[in-house]
Amino acid sequence: xxxxxxxxxxxxxxxxxxxxxxxxxxxxxxxxxxxxxxxxxxxxxxxxxxxxxxxxxxxxxxxxxxxxxxxxxxxxxxxxxxxxxxxxxxxxxxxxxxxxxxxxxxxxxxxxxxxxxxxxxxxxxxxxxxxxxxxxxxxxxxxxxxxxxxxxxxxxxxxxxxxxxxxxxxxxxxxxxxxxxxxxxxxxxxxxxxxxxxxxxxxxxxxxxxxxxxxxxxxxxxxxxx
Amino acid sequence: xxxxxxxxxxxxxxxxxxxxxxxxxxxxxxxxxxxxxxxxxxxxxxxxxxxxxxxxxxxxxxxxxxxxxxxxxxxxxxxxxxxxxxxxxxxxxxxxxxxxxxxxxxxxxxxxxxxxxxxxxxxxxxxxxxxxxxxxxxxxxxxxxxxxxxxxxxxxxxxxxxxxxxxxxxxxxxxxxxxxxxxxxxxxxxxxxxxxxxxxxxxxxxxxxxxxxxxxxxxxxxxxxxxxxxxxxxxxxxxxxxxxxx
Amino acid sequence: xxxxxxxxxxxxxxxxxxxxxxxxxxxxxxxxxxxxxxxxxxxxxxxxxxxxxxxxxxxxxxxxxxxxxxxxxxxxxxxxxxxxxxxxxxxxxxxxxxxxxxxxxxxxxxxxxxxxxxxxxxxxxxxxxxxxxxxxxxxxxxxxxxxxxxxxxxxxxxxxxxxxxxxxxxxxxxxxxxxxxxxxxxxxxxxxxxxxxxxxxxxxxxxxxxxxxxxxxxxxxxxxxxxxxxxxxx
Numbered sequence: 001x002x003x004x005x006x007x008x009x010x011x012x013x014x015x016x017x018x019x020x021x022x023x024x025x026x027x028x029x030x031x032x033x034x035x036x037x038x039x040x041x042x043x044x045x046x047x048x049x050x051x052x053x054x055x056x057x058x059x060x061x062x063x064x065x066x067x068x069x070x071x072x073x074x075x076x077x078x079x080x081x082x083x084x085x086x087x088x089x090x091x092x093x094x095x096x097x098x099x100x101x102x103x104x105x106x107x108x109x110x111x112x113x114x115x116x117x118x119x120x121x122x123x124x125x126x127x128x129x130x131x132x133x134x135x136x137x138x139x140x141x142x143x144x145x146x147x148x149x150x151x152x153x154x155x156x157x158x159x160x161x162x163x164x165x166x167x168x169x170x171x172x173x174x175x176x177x178x179x180x181x182x183x184x185x186x187x188x189x190x191x192x193x194x195x196x197x198x199x200x201x202x203x204x205x206x207x208x209x210x211x212x213x214x215x216x217x218x219x220x221x222x223x224x225x226x
Numbered sequence: 227x228x229x230x231x232x233x234x235x236x237x238x239x240x241x242x243x244x245x246x247x248x249x250x251x252x253x254x255x256x257x258x259x260x261x262x263x264x265x266x267x268x269x270x271x272x273x274x275x276x277x278x279x280x281x282x283x284x285x286x287x288x289x290x291x292x293x294x295x296x297x298x299x300x301x302x303x304x305x306x307x308x309x310x311x312x313x314x315x316x317x318x319x320x321x322x323x324x325x326x327x328x329x330x331x332x333x334x335x336x337x338x339x340x341x342x343x344x345x346x347x348x349x350x351x352x353x354x355x356x357x358x359x360x361x362x363x364x365x366x367x368x369x370x371x372x373x374x375x376x377x378x379x380x381x382x383x384x385x386x387x388x389x390x391x392x393x394x395x396x397x398x399x400x401x402x403x404x405x406x407x408x409x410x411x412x413x414x415x416x417x418x419x420x421x422x423x424x425x426x427x428x429x430x431x432x433x434x435x436x437x438x439x440x441x442x443x444x445x446x447x448x449x450x451x452x453x454x455x456x457x458x459x460x461x462x463x464x465x466x467x468x469x470x471x472x
Numbered sequence: 473x474x475x476x477x478x479x480x481x482x483x484x485x486x487x488x489x490x491x492x493x494x495x496x497x498x499x500x501x502x503x504x505x506x507x508x509x510x511x512x513x514x515x516x517x518x519x520x521x522x523x524x525x526x527x528x529x530x531x532x533x534x535x536x537x538x539x540x541x542x543x544x545x546x547x548x549x550x551x552x553x554x555x556x557x558x559x560x561x562x563x564x565x566x567x568x569x570x571x572x573x574x575x576x577x578x579x580x581x582x583x584x585x586x587x588x589x590x591x592x593x594x595x596x597x598x599x600x601x602x603x604x605x606x607x608x609x610x611x612x613x614x615x616x617x618x619x620x621x622x623x624x625x626x627x628x629x630x631x632x633x634x635x636x637x638x639x640x641x642x643x644x645x646x647x648x649x650x651x652x653x654x655x656x657x658x659x660x661x662x663x664x665x666x667x668x669x670x671x672x673x674x675x676x677x678x679x680x681x682x683x684x685x686x687x688x689x690x691x692x693x694x695x696x697x698x699x700x701x702x703x704x705x706x
Contacts, residue, residue, distance in 0.1 A: 065468060120419035127415055131407040134490040141402055144468060145416065148398070151461055152420050155454055159423035162446050163430065217491035249580055256577035264565040267604075323563055332561025334528045336578040337550035472529050 001204060008197040015190035019183070027183045036100045041183055043093040045191035046086050047115060053083030053195060054122060054150055061146035064139055073139035074210065076146055078202035080125050082195060087119045110161040117156045121149040135210065250342045257346025258353075264323050265354070271319065272354070279312040279362050287369050294371050301370035302433035306388065306425060308362060309355065313389075314414055316354050317396040320347050321404050330404065334470055344397060344466040351393040359385050377435050384435065387451040388428030394455060395420050398462040401469045427451040479504040479628055479659035480525065484534035487520055494520040496683045498534070502661075504627070507654055507673055510663040511694065512680035518663040519558075521680065522630050525661070526555040539627040539659075554624045556631040560617040564606035568597055568616050571605060575620045582623070595619045595645065610637040618649065629653055630661040647673060681705075 023041035060076035063069070094112045095105050106112075125145045132138035265272065286304045290297055297304075324330050333343055363381070367374040374381060396417055403413040431447040480502040487495040495517045502508050510518045523529040525538060527549035541548030562571050569588055576583045592601050595615040600608070605616065614637045621629065634646045650673050653660050662674070674691040679698065689697045 117419050117422050124416045124419065127412065128406060131412065136490065137405065140468065140471065141406065144402060144465060147465065148461060149420065151457065152423070155423045155457070159426040159450055162450065163426050214491050221492060252580065253578055256574060260563065260566070260574050263570065264563065267565045323565070327563050328559035328561045331528055332559075333578075335526055335550070335555055335557070335561070336575065337547060338578060338580065339547075
């Protein structure tokens with residue numbers, strides 16, 4: 001697995017560099033919004049990956065609850081951590097975009113608000129894990145939170161969307177020039193590879209952490225028996 | 227084996243205790259009866275919660291200032307925050323009688339559908355919160371100068387839907403929190419993000435009832451609340467045995 | 473293994489808590505209508521085994537049957553067994569009668585007042601039927617828990633440390649009840665780390681130590697076998 005990770009790591013770095021260069025220099029700046037719009041090349045992929053990460057948490061949680069294989073639980077936990085990272089990034093970038101564009105650090109825009117709620121749900125997931133010592137219980141409880149939390153996300157989005165748009169018309173998405181689309185997709189690919197790489201590394205770390213826990217528990221038991 | 231022995235040998239199957247559904251209802255009623263009895267005998271907790279709710283609303287008045295128009299405009303939201311804070315208190319006590327008795331294991335030892343425990347506790351929480359709201363809403367009406375009497379019926383409907391959503395998710399997460407360390411922190415941490423749709427739906431619907439609904443947005447909020455309640459009732463009831471598991 | 477004539481049949485039952493194995497590879501066969509004493513030091517795994525047999529704990533490994541139901545049929549197991557626990561799980565704010573009523577409503581057993589009154593009488597609590605359990609002594613709580621057990625006529629009855637908190641009368645009560653249960657054809661498991669009092673009623677003994685079934689023997693062989701076991705262990 002180590003070799004795969006190394007290759008992934010290099011690819012991720014490479015793609016990220018290419019994507020950044022394309023986004024920052026190669027593509028023309030947006031006519032209306034200017035250079036700030038380039039943030040979109042990072043903000044949108046980050047948001048997508050946050051969703052993907054939590055979808056993975058959901059699937060792995062369901063798998064764990066059905067099969068009780070610890071591997072699913074470790075993948076879920078790793079994906080949740082990486083997901084929280086991408087979510088925080090999305091929010092930070094959204095904020096950075098908002099200030100020059102609309103003059104505010106935060107706007108209650110539906111997707112951004114849902115992302116913030118999502119962040120809280122998955123911090124809750126990680127909190128449950130940190131407060132449970134028994135690995136089986138930790139896995140089971142966080143899996144439950146992972147499932148229920150994920151089901152909540154679309155409902156949260158719908159509720160916030162209605163909240164923000166029932167009284168005002170939604171901002172219509174403008175048509176996207178092909179080269180912007182290209183840059184966007186390129187960065188999306190780059191971020192996806194970054195996600196998989198980070199997931200792989202975190203998972204390997206989690207496996208080692210669990211092994212360490214097992215060794216420590218055995219030694220403690222031996223000491224208590226003597 | 228003697229005939230008497232054969233009698234003992236036969237376990238008490240659901241068929242004998244009434245069909246599965248009757249047994250479910252009987253168990254649910256048993257939980258509600260038991261919790262109600264205990265609640266009645268330890269009255270002080272209910273009055274304490276009512277007092278706490280009034281206090282919260284009172285503090286809101288101070289925070290919002292004396293501007294009547296502002297209070298009237300935001301009153302719908304404030305009352306639901308009051309319900310949420312008070313509700314958390316009541317939720318954290320959902321399984322208290324079991325914990326004092328030695329733990330949830332006591333219930334798990336008794337045969338029968340375990341989901342009935344969830345439904346029973348849910349109904350108990352719902353009843354308790356609705357009763358508190360009978361006190362909370364009039365108090366809010368007084369403090370925030372809201373005209374509730376004319377719209378009491380639709381308001382009651384929204385209160386029911388919103389409180390139901392709160393209780394459905396709350397009773398579920400409260401069971402999870404029983405096992406986890408730092409429970410007082412975990413329950414709000416898990417609950418409040420999950421409650422966003424309920425809060426938005428209830429607050430907006432309440433505000434529309436109080437201040438008028440020119441765009442006909444009410445139906446969307448009601449549909450949201452109903453959808454939330456149905457979806458999470460099904461999900462939480464279904465997963466509940468996994469929360470109880472040892 | 474699929475013998476329908478056994479009250480309890482276990483193969484390779486193991487249970488893990490976190491990283492710690494509380495039970496390892498327990499094989500056990502118990503014919504119906506007999507009594508078994510689960511003996512062994514504290515923390516050996518007796519309570520864990522009882523909880524698995526009561527259906528509140530699933531084994532991490534292994535399989536078994538209880539009165540015809542497989543261990544994976546969780547509800548089936550719970551309907552066929554009743555466990556007297558050390559904690560009792562009684563509600564302080566409820567009276568003795570109400571506690572029994574709650575149990576019978578939850579389990580679907582007989583809820584008639586006559587039956588509950590009769591049971592309270594049997595366990596010597598008739599005079600405090602309407603008093604709140606919060607005021608009970610630990611001995612009275614144990615008797616009430618015993619009463620709750622009697623409310624459910626199941627094939628397999630299990631008692632975890634039944635003699636704890638009881639005075640001489642209480643212990644005699646447990647003896648009588650176990651005797652009646654055996655006469656009625658029920659299978660009785662007793663777990664105790666103090667052996668002594670009820671040995672006359674015990675058919676066989678299963679000695680559990682450090683999560684494993686060390687040995688089984690007849691009741692009268694227990695002392696020598698136990699001695700021999702600990703000798704070998706050193």
